[in-house]
Amino acid sequence: MLKNKKKFIMSMALSLVLMSSSVPALATTTQDKDTNQKVTSESSYDLKDLNEQLVMGVTWMQSSAEYRALCYQAYNTGKTIVNEAASNFKQGDKPLAIITDCDEAVIDNNEYEAGLIGQKAGYSEKTWTQWVDHADAKAMPGAKEFLNYAADKGVEIFYVTGRNEKTCLDGTIKNLKKLGYPCVDKKHMRLKTDSSNKQPRMDEIIKDYNVIIYMGDDAGDFPINSYGKDVEDRNQLVDVNKNNFGTHFLILPNPVYGHWESALAKDYFKLSPAEKDNVRKLHLKTWTSNENNN
Template sequence: MPRSPLSLSLLSLILAGGLSACAQHPAKPLGPPVSLADELVMATVWMQSSGEYAALSHQAFNLARMNLDRALSAPANGQQRRPAIIVDVDETVLDNSPYEAWLIAQSENYASDSWHKWVEKASAVPIPGAKAFLDYAASRGVEVFYVTNRRDSETEATLRNLQQVGFPDADSEHFLPRSDSSDKTARRQRVAQSHWVVLLMGDNLGDFSAGFDRDTAPARRAAVNAQADAFGSRYIVLPNPAYGDWEEAIYGGDWSLSDEQKSRARRNHLEVWGGPATR
């Protein structure tokens, strides 16, 4: 709508007053832009340096070993299929924290191009306890299947990495990467058709069942609580505070949010103490 001469005059006076006020009271400078990479620091340094992280990893694999022994010593009950375990790769048996540290150092967010270059290096080392456990499983005649959401195009490099660290069954027969869908259900079922799957290991709820895939963080936690008895028995979880589907749930499933919106969503999910009582 065109402005009348009167409204233009008023606008001029308002702007003039505003500029005068700004000269007397300079606007507070904007803070630095949000860096999601900086928010990775605590999680990554904990994974790389804390004894607690190593302890939790060893604890997970020790528990897996006990459950494996228990299952193998139980009566066969007509079970004819060869026993197997299904493990995820990233942050379950291979440590990618140097990539996370690189993101921090470069102030970068995850990107498929930089991730692919990291994978091509084939330099990830085993998670604490992973090598000993997988070797033990193989010594008991248990086959290891690597069900991962690394892409088909990353198969050669990943197998090279698995072989370099000496993991058993590091071959194309036992390696099931992502093709179209990130849902691992069909791949797990493929293993179960020919093998008795004793247990599953992963750092993400989707490594165990698509039933945990929910849109919100509270719904994911409720789904876990509904199957509490499965964890520590058939499902063995490795710690990973750096990334995962839990983060997507915080964003309401929308990865397209800006860094500022993601940072705000993270803070909005904090349960905050009300502080000391005031009188």
């Protein structure tokens, strides 16, 4: 009952904020009394403005030592899991496997994201396919070494990615091979053919393999049934599966994009830039000093 009440309150607040953003106004922002958030005017906000919100996340991923450290931490944990699984492997057991995402799990696409900053354009299939065909995404810090370490121990690597099979298969294979990743062939590449839900593709692999590690930057990269769920449900599913993270699931940091964003509101990607800005701010929990109001 409490959970449903919270969802109802959030839904009502969201509706009020979106209504506010759709009303033409001369000022850039107005104040929503119920949410204590500034509401962006529809007429004064475009994709170029929204893309400015990428700056901090992209800069952190491209520049910070902490980002690299988190990557190394995940892959080093993976080596420990691989060592244990390989030492316990017996003849007749299912072969060992790792299921990993590609983008922001083993390869870094932040040059594409950085290219959107300052532009009045967002992500599109056309520009994304051009980036994939370019095949110049860099390896994540420590990822290539980890997956080759696992492959040398007899573990097969399956790349289960949200990239479109029709438009991105060749470019993805080219990029991964260029970087020196193992198991890069059509058997081990499981790209999207219809739904973005990865669970059916993971289920096919599980039939024949003992999957010792799931790896990715999104809750949807793990078999926890998070696809299509809202913010509260996604968080709850992660909490229920908390003991698997660091022991069976390896998650990589990505503050720039993911299903966490689309979970913020129903039909999120149909919203205008101003509406997206307002939805994001609605989810902020804030504290403000009285001095800031003077």
